[in-house]
Every structure is written in C-alpha cells, then in structure tokens.
Amino acid sequence: MSIRFYQHPQTCSWHEVRERLAALKSVRITGAVDDPVIGSWIDFNFRAHDFTIHSEAGTFVFSAGAGNPPDALCAEIQSHFETFLGKSTDNGDGGAMGLMRR
Numbered sequence: 587m588s589i590r591f592y593q594h595p596q597t598c599s600w601h602e603v604r605e606r607l608a609a610l611k612s613v614r615i616t617g618a619v620d621d622p623v624i625g626s627w628i629d630f631n632f633r634a635h636d637f638t639i640h641s642e643a644g645t646f647v648f649s650a651g652a653g654n655p656p657d658a659l660c661a662e663i664q665s666h667f668e669t670f671l672g673k674s675t676d677n678g679d680g681g682a683m684g685l686m687r688r
Contacts, residue, residue: 588638591660592648594671600626600641606670607639610663633659646671 600620607613607630616636617629627640636651648667650660 588649
C-alpha cells in the first residue's frame with residue numbers, strides 16, 4: 587500500500603521534476619516512464635525507502651511505498667520540491683496537502 591504525502595499542481599514539466607529529484611542528495615532513481623498513453627511516473631529510493639512521483643489530472647502526486655517512512659523524510663522531499671514548484675495556492679483543488687496519511 588502506498589501513502590500519498592504531498593501533491594502539487596503541475597507548474598513545470600515531468601522532465602524538470604526528474605532533474606530536480608536527481609539533485610536531491612542520496613536519491614537513486616529506480617525507474618521512470620513518460621508516456622502519453624500510460625502516464626508518467628518516477629520511482630526512486632531515498633535513504634532506504636521507496637517513493638513514487640506520478641502525474642494525475644494536472645497534479646504531481648508524491649507517494650511513499652510500504653514501510654511507513656518517517657514523516658521527517660517525507661517532509662524533506664516535500665521541502666526540496668516546494669521551492670522548485672512554487673508555493674501551493676488553492677486553485678480549486680484544495681492546495682497543498684502537506685503530510686497526509688491515507
């Protein structure tokens with residue numbers, strides 16, 4: 587089961603997100619697909635935990651894999667992207683979700 591912990595409107599390209607992710611120290615990208623038919627996602631490992639970023643209805647969705655990574659680790663990823671993607675505003679989609687567990 588994956589846990590969504592952050593989402594943000596797509597304010598840049600998927601390729602820019604991948605470059606930004608690669609700049610995060612200790613990240614190892616384990617898989618990536620950008621296909622107009624099946625969708626776009628990036629699988630990565632960060633400090634021994636698995637994560638995914640995928641695009642969904644004009645939004646980048648950040649999810650953690652099984653194993654419940656520490657909230658601080660999710661917050662570090664979120665912080666790394668917030669400055670890049672821009673501060674979230676409410677565009678009718680509820681804005682930034684912060685650290686949420688589903």
